[in-house]
Amino acid sequence: MKKLFLLAGLLFSVASYSQIEFIETTKTEIVGKIEYVYLEKIGDKAYNFYYKNLNDPIHEYVHFSFKNLDNDVEKLHQIIVKGFEENPRDPYKIKANGDVIWLKYTKVDGVVMLQIQQYVSRDPDIMTVSKLLTYEEVNKLFSK
Numbered sequence: 001m002k003k004l005f006l007l008a009g010l011l012f013s014v015a016s017y018s019q020i021e022f023i024e025t026t027k028t029e030i031v032g033k034i035e036y037v038y039l040e041k042i043g044d045k046a047y048n049f050y051y052k053n054l055n056d057p058i059h060e061y062v063h064f065s066f067k068n069l070d071n072d073v074e075k076l077h078q079i080i081v082k083g084f085e086e087n088p089r090d091p092y093k094i095k096a097n098g099d100v101i102w103l104k105y106t107k108v109d110g111v112v113m114l115q116i117q118q119y120v121s122r123d124p125d126i127m128t129v130s131k132l133l134t135y136e137e138v139n140k141l142f143s144k
Helices: 002-016 072-086 135-141
Strands: 028-034 037-042 046-052 061-067 092-096 099-108 111-119 127-129
Touching: 028 135, 037 135, 061 072, 061 092, 072 092, 072 099, 072 111, 072 135
Parallel strands: none
Antiparallel strands: 028 037, 037 046, 046 061, 092 099, 099 111, 111 127
């Protein structure tokens, strides 16, 4: 009888402890996409900004995330557009979810272009950089 209770207890404890469980996923949608860069909306309140790192031989995608708490996606668009208008000598620095991102503007053949730069937390000695983006491409990313 003791063995039966021991066996039943063992089976119930194994059955109640599962290594695999189903996790609900949040709906995502692409807000805007251009070659090597895209903006993704996660649910109703968060965004991921992905770009291919040109400093990496395999050009893996890196990203920064932010929550749209106080219309932050619109604020980010306004900051980026302001840089195209002012063409600042020094890069703008923004902080998104703990990551520092540099928005570096350069003029190429008379056209102001943006390059996103960021140190990724898993490899803090290497700066990731995006391709050069035009004003029109930025507007396409933000669906403007």
